[in-house]
Amino acid sequence: MSKNKRLLRPGSRLSLLENMLVEPYKTIWDCCCDHGLLGMSLLKRSRAGEVIFVDVLEEQMKKLEATLRRNCPLDEYSWNVHCGDVKDIVVPNSDSQLFIIAGVGARQTVEFINSLCSSAPRTPFDLLICSVHGNYAVRNALISNGYKLKGEQIIFENNRFYEGIYVSRSGHEDIVNTGSKMWDWSNSDHQQYWRRIVGHYRQKARKDPEQYQPIIANYEALLTSSCNI
Ligand SMILES: C[S@@+](CC[C@H](N)C(=O)[O-])C[C@H]1O[C@@H](n2cnc3c(N)ncnc32)[C@H](O)[C@@H]1O
Known part of the structure; x- marks a missing residue:
């Protein structure tokens, strides 16, 4: 080197x-x-x-x-x-x-x-x-x-x-x-990342909804002040 x-x-x-x-x-x-x-x-x-x-x-x-x-x-x-x-x-x-x-x-x-x-x-x-x-x-x-x-x-x-x-x-x-200012909802990579995270926690919530539903709700709440992805 x-x-x-x-x-x-x-x-x-x-x-x-x-x-x-x-x-x-x-x-x-x-x-x-x-x-x-x-x-x-x-x-x-x-x-x-x-x-x-x-x-x-x-x-x-x-x-x-x-x-x-x-x-x-x-x-x-x-x-x-x-x-x-x-x-x-x-x-x-x-x-x-x-x-x-x-x-x-x-x-x-x-x-x-x-x-x-x-x-x-x-x-x-x-x-x-x-x-x-x-x-x-x-x-x-x-x-x-x-x-x-x-x-x-x-x-x-x-x-x-x-x-x-x-x-x-x-x-x-x-x-x-959930992260805050890192999200750029016009960026398709960020949209994909959000979907991967939520998909992951939805899988987990099937076995343990009490633990994982609140996490999903927090990620979903990110979208209420932004566009629909
Ligand atoms: C994938 S490498 C990460 C290298 C670099 N930081 C990066 O982000 O590309 C993970 C390293 O963590 C080290 N590691 C794992 N547990 C550790 C511990 N308890 N204390 C110190 N190093 C540890 C492993 O030996 C390995 O070299």
Whole structure:
């Protein structure tokens, strides 16, 4: 990999997530980083003073460390590779920190949000989340941990929909569990995403209507103030 090669394909999920950030941070934690592409790109674009890469995969972390030594030499960049479980992170008492949790399922994403928050209840830090599904539960976890919305975006890649959710404790805009300003009802991809979500919960409601009907009602309510899809 050449030193200046673009790391993220424009329009890709990771590139869109990167572009959601509205401010640079002292420290960005790329949790569940795997190949570490997002964190590396943020480091190279000076979006963070330091990037800490975290993943449980020992071999992958050794490879990543070697790649970082070649492409982001420590006399030019500040980074750290940590092989371990995100649930074991104790958030340091420092300002200007962002934790990225991308590419894992909703159950794990919620566990990670809760464990990071309970490790340092009084330390403010921002989160950039992109779960592979189950954003309703993820958003409820963010709401119950006192987060406010900084930005949100629907991302379509390889026939899958994702939600990029960027949050902070210091904002003023409430997070809505169905998503709010990310929806563009004139966009056919967004209409398709809405249909997929509602279809998914309708299936679930056949077995457990008490749990899932209210969720369906919340998604259907999104349409009352917009066009009919
Ligand atoms: C699909 S990759 C996501 C890579 C990248 N973040 C992305 O969005 O493309 C998921 C990664 O999560 C890591 N992972 C799963 N559970 C973890 C945990 N408890 N702590 C740290 N990493 C974990 C896996 O080892 C894997 O490398």
